[in-house]
Amino acid sequence: MKARGCSVFCPARHGVLKMVSKLCMNCFSSYRPGNDGGRCPICGWDNNKQQPQGVLKYQTELTSRYIIGRVRSLNGEGITYCALDSSTQKLVELREFFPRAIARREQSGAVAPSSEHSRTFQQYMEDFLELSKNVSRLRELSVVESVLDIFQENGTVYTVYKDPDTISLNRYVADSGGRLSWNETSRLFTPVITALSLINSLGVSHLALSPETLRINRDSNMVITGFHINPVHRAGGVLDLDLYPGCAAIEQYSAKATCGEVSDVYALGACMLFCLTGQLPDDAPRRLRDQRLMISKEIIRTVPPFAVTAIANSLQIKQAVRTGSFETFRTELSSAPALVDEVEETDAIRRLPPVSRDLPRHRYGLPPIVWLIGSCLISLVVLAIVASNWMGDQGMSFHDLGQIFGENKNEEPIQAPNMVNQRFDVWQNRTESGEFSFKLKISSQVFNDTVAEGSIVEQTPASGETMRPDGTINVVVSKGSATRTLPDFQGASFAELQAKLTENGFEPKKEEQFSSEVELGYVIGYKDYKAGDTLDYATMVVVLVSAGPEEN
Structure with a gap:
């Protein structure tokens, strides 16, 4: 479509309002x-509020059709506005591609890329356009905006979405007493899982599923919203990073790791856990130190064990052991009927079906002892799954259960290799690739001035000690020095310095x-410190970022 300059909407010219009204x-x-007094009697919005710096002005008219209202949200990709479709007189939601870290707003309202990022801007704009087209192809799916x-x-x-007459999942859960059954x-998420499987099969990953982007409509059904280009939802790029704490997978904090459907599975699992418990899991970087999902016994008793196991598997920190697709996730969640009876308020062990003392003499041609052994094995499987989830450790798959009940081979012991002062992730890759049969487990992480961050400080068993080939080596991993030096910020965008x-x-x-000297989206400086200062690990650092020159 041919680009046009924007204009300011005139209510009188369009015959929408009388002169005495706004x-x-x-x-x-x-x-x-x-x-x-400026406050709308219908919705309560205070119309005396000013638009944020650098966005389109109130009542700007686009393509002679859409009238711009207040800013609804903004992130590193662009800005979302409330808008009016003057041709239908219906409310819409309008998304503008405006990556402020690499572009600026001109006086005419146009968006212009910075000279050093013109190629990146063009590529991301094409990605935005392609994403919008892909989402538009899903209009037959009622669970997608x-x-x-x-x-x-x-x-x-610009992409125009149907006005989301919805509330956030956050609000819905709060209004339902803080938790859902x-x-x-299951009713809310089952159609969403099916839709996300289709969406990812088209090569579209959401990477921002959260209790805010999952919304509930007037029919009490869930709708997926908040589609953005992927670079804004993973670290290491030039755009301002936008990650939802507790929902973003660990790979989204890395510039090198691959993100995709497996990342969306993690986020959806986190949202399901939020519905059941009222709480999201800890941020993924923190869960590297402690992966457990703290679910109370009271809640465990109300959720089928297969569902708890499926959610736990979807929330594995490591991609290699996490549920990798929505098809698999759906299968794990449908191991029993979606609607279940209320579980008795007793321990899981007491809920196991008792083995009858009056064993049948023969059933289907099998002797009683076979039925007794079979019943015991089924009970052990259920106990293993429930115990695994009660302990809050990683979810237990049928592969894990196979190892529990597998043959106990008398294998020759081996000597533990030397791992001290070597990268933990390197050894982790070697064990996960099958080069070694033993497992690695981080027992703790400590500050250490001599061992590099991410390297192994000590191991148990120690190097040279004998161990089972399929045993576990517990390691202590260095967090590096307890103090760090603030990096230089000159000429850096916030996204670059944030990384x-x-x-x-x-x-x-x-x-x-506001700054007339530093370009919009670029760093002015540190608020309380200066580059080169030595600070404690995990110190919060406030970065002053230019919002462009202040409008007169």
Whole structure:
């Protein structure tokens, strides 16, 4: 579509309002400023609030059709506005591609890339356009937000979505008493899992599933929203990072790891856990130290063991052992009927079906002892699964159970190799690839000034000691020095500095300031420190980021 310059919408020219009324920038109803003081009597929005710096002005008109209202949300990819479709007089949600870290807003309202990022801007804009087209192809799926229109204007791309007459999953769970039953959780998520399987088969990964992007409509059904280009949801790029704590998989914190369907499975598993317990898991980097999912026995008793196991497997930190696809996840979650009776308020052991003392003499031609052994084995399997989940450790798969009940081979002992001062991830890859049969387990992580971060400080058994070939070596891993040096920020965008700070063990926090000297999205400096300062590990560092020049 040919790009056009934007204009300011004139209510009188469009015949929408009388001169004595104004248009609410949230719901687009008319209100009388003299009587209402700027607050809309319909939705309660305070129309005296100003738009954020650098966004389109109120009542800007795009493609002679869409009237811009307030900003609903913004992230490293762009800005989402409330808008009015003047051709239908219906509310819509309009998404503008505007990556502020690599682009600026011109006086005309156009979006222009910075000179050093013009190629990246063009590539990401094409990705945004392609993503919008892919989502628009899913309009037949009622669980996916509907794309109504896609157009190019102001040097960028806009996507128009149907107005989401929904509430967030966060709000829905809170309004339901802080938790949902397994039956309700299963009802909400089953069609979403099917849709996400289809979406990922088309090469589209969401990477931002959360209790905010999963929303509930008036029919009490779940809708998937919040589609963005992938670079904004993984570390290491030039765009401002946007990760939802507790839902982002560990690979999204890395610039090198592969993200995709397996990352979406993690996020959806986290959202299901949130529904059942009212809490998300800890952030993925913290779970590297302790992977356990702390689920109370009270909640465990209300959820089928197969469902707890499936969710635990979807929330494995390591990709190699995590549930890898939504098809597999759906299969694990449907190991029993989705709707189950309320579980008795007793221990899981007492809930196991008792073995009858009056054994049948023969059944289907089998002697009684066979039925006795079979019943015991089934009971042990159920106990193993329930115990695994009660302990909050990693989920137990049927492969794990096979190892429990497998043959106990008398294999020759081996000598533990020397791992001290070597990278833990290297040894982890060697064990996971099958080069060694033993397992690695991090017993603790400690600060150490002599052993590099991520390397092994000590191991048990020690190097040269004998062990079973399929045994476990417990290792202590170095977190590096307890103090770190703040990196230089000159000429860096916030996304670039954020990646450096996170890699060095700091917790960066963004704070915007108006600046006529530093380009929009680039770093002005540190708020309380200066480059080269030595700070403790995990110190929160406030980064001052330019919001561009202040409008007069």
